[in-house]
Amino acid sequence: MRTMWPRRVAATLVLSGATVVLAAVGWVSRPIPAELLRAGLQPGTVLRDREGRVLRDARAIDGSRRRWVPLERMDPDLLAAFLAAEDRRFYRHHGVDLLAAARAARANLRARRIVSGGSTITMQLARILRPSPRTWLGKGAQLLWALRLERQLDKQTVLEQYLNRLPLGQGTNGVESAASLYFGATAAELSLGQAALLAGLARAPSADNPLVSLHRARVRRAYALGRLRAVGYASIEAGDRAAAEPLLARNGQPGFLAPHFTTRVLRELDRSEQAPPAGWRTSLDLALQEEVESEVGHTVETLADRGARQAAAVVLDNHSGEILAWVGSPDFWADTAGQVDMVQSPRQPGSALKPFLYALAFDRGFTAASILPDIARVYQTGTGPYRPRNYDRRYHGPVRAREALASSYNVPAVELASRLGVGALLNTLRLAGFASLGRNADHYGLGLSLGNGDVTLLELANGYRALANGGVWRPVTWRASDPDRAPEPGRRLASAKASALVLDILGDPAARIPGFGVETPLDFPFPAAVKTGTSRHFTDNWAVATTGRFTVAVWVGNFNGRPMDGVSGVSGAGPLLHRTVLATARRYAPGVLPTPSSTGAVPLAICRLSGMRAGPDCPAETEWFVPGTEPVRRCDWHVAGAVALPAEYAEWAAETEPAVPAGAPATAAAPRDTDRFQIVSPLDGDRYRVPPGADPRYATIALRAAGPGTPVERWYVDGTRFIGARWTLVPGTHRIRALGAGGQRAEISITVE
Secondary structure, three states: OOOHHHHHHHHHHHHHHHHHHHHHHHHHHOOOOHHHHHOOOOOOOEEEOOOOOEEEEOOOOOOOOOOOOOHHHOOHHHHHHHHHHHOOOHHHOOOOOHHHHHHHHHHHHHHOOOOOOOOOHHHHHHHHHOOOOOOHHHHHHHHHHHHHHHHHOOHHHHHHHHHHHOEOOOOOEOHHHHHHHHHOOOOOOOOHHHHHHHHHOOOOHHHHOOOOOHHHHHHHHHHHHHHHHHOOOOOHHHHHHHHOOOOOOOOOOOOOOOHHHHHHHHHHHHHHOOOOOOOEEEOOOHHHHHHHHHHHHHHHHHOHHHOOOEEEEEEEEOOOOEEEEEEOOOOOOOOOOOOOOOOOOOEOOHHHHHHHHHHHHHHOOOOOOOEEEEOOOOEEEOOEEEOOOOOOOOOOEEEEHHHHHHOOOHHHHHHHHHHHOHHHHHHHHHHOOOOOOOOOHHHHHHHHHHOOOOEOHHHHHHHHHHHHOOOEEOOOEOEOOOOOOOOOOOEEOOOHHHHHHHHHHHOOHHHHHHHHOOOOOOOOOOOOEEEEEEOHHHOEEEEEEEOOOEEEEEEEEOOOOOOOOOOOHHHHHHHHHHHHHHHHHOOOOOOOOOOOHHHOOEEEEEEOOOOOEOOOOOOEEEEEEOOOOOOOOEOOOEEOOEEOOOHHHHHHHHHOOOOOHHHOOOOOOOOOOOOOOEEEEOOOOOEEOOOOOOOOOOOEEEOEEEOOOOOEEEEEEOOEEEOOOEEEOOOEEEEEEEEEOOOOEEEEEEEEO
């Protein structure tokens, strides 16, 4: 009995195996369903703008998305390239290459998962016709279907079906639509290099196609050319000529619009496997897109002599998160680096991250009047001593948080990060959507407050959009939204009060004067919160503006990281931002940003120097405070016209030439002579121009004086008493006179065109 049991088991196994084999043979011998091979390509993915205008037909440029090309009409180089790269024994096997399968099985067993398919062209066709998972069971089903296809079809039919159905990236199916998309050609007229490129895309078309990565596409083309040489189809000389061909050959007009945007959308559709026949209506505004593309091109033309070769811009709708415009480079079709998309390529943003630091500070009890030390200081860090410096290489002594943020001083920002903790700042930035900041707080250190971590332009724009939305972050969308649909739930990165205060500071042109001067491209004829950023050595320029309705973010620099010739965020990205914001405002009303008063903040007169409640001898200024955070102490820095700074500023005061006494902030154009009473804003002889169509409420200039006799007791414009800190521009020539507290007088003349 004991000897019979193994025999019975063996017999059962043999019988079962034979039954499985016979069933498989019978199944393989069955005819292929006619409808399976009759089905042509599915309708293409058509991307339209928000108004329904076609941006991109992903199947073919000419709109013929069902073109089936007979094998005899395909270029011989194309056939050879696919056979060499994908299945060089195609005409010698019956659907399964046993040698390739053995190598793949060995690799899979070692990895304990499917890492190599050993797939023949027939097996790949089987997977296209009957998709199966990348598992052992799925691979077995694919193998059986390959045997069935080879038994029922001749080799030419298998190859024709494969080349007309194979996905080749960017939503294309088949060599005809891929040749049209990448080369503006047909499958009958390809060069050896073009044929090799298409053959190289077969393994990973979504990631390796030249509209996504020129480098990976070049590597895959080189692989296919190497296989062609190995099988003797191409000579070394022919292979070298093919390798020197441009990856993208364009004849005439580009095949589709908004290329970086639509490329990103198609990649997302590939990942989600969504491609309805009716296509997609995207959020993009084509008219705005074309205008922004023009501005990006103009920017690199004007800055070329200063070493700036690239620029990018993105525009978001604040309420819906819709992407209205997306320009990743000046020329998408440039073979050198046009497909690099700086809207989603991480780089260091410099000072553009500071508003999120100050939002955190305001939620932690700091106020816009809090005094921060802008003095020489060394911080001991894990990587050694860290000595931050300002952009102007000067220290400004005690500065209020409003002026420190608006003028983008570095030293106060580092001090603030030191007090709050880099970990807390990093957490706030991640809540604001900066997913690119993937390292820990120790890696970034205090330099994170100055933007030493890489982020993307899209992340930056959406972070500022969150501030405009009351401190709540929500994802962006590329699909046109239903205007009646409520916004998606978001996550809070800062309170509404802190966000409104940050926006108020970023929209305060007077607070920007000490750091940027009187005239900058950051001023707009409507409410806008604006910030710039410049990375070390002038490598990257950033500028962001958010209004009540939309957010614009721009970048200027070089893809290869080459520094520009002294191009800062104001001189480089600033003008591009200004023009892009105005272009957007012509199509979308800017609206009104949240204000401190709308969130319950209260105004209070404070001393401009100390940030305390203003005393009788103080230069007074109105500041906003969240109820309960108002300063209680009256300023004791000013007594009978004298200024007594705290001890921590004594060394700074001794080493610094007096700027403007009584705490009045120095302007970029303020004279060094402070022994006399004088008007420092505007300056004598200044000329101004009112932008066409500008709202008069925002076409204003600050009135400031400095020297003995400040604060100013009275201002006169053209002989008439003027009360206020900002005067609305009126065309003509005007005399402005200031009367100091001690009876001193100063007078200037300006012209407004």
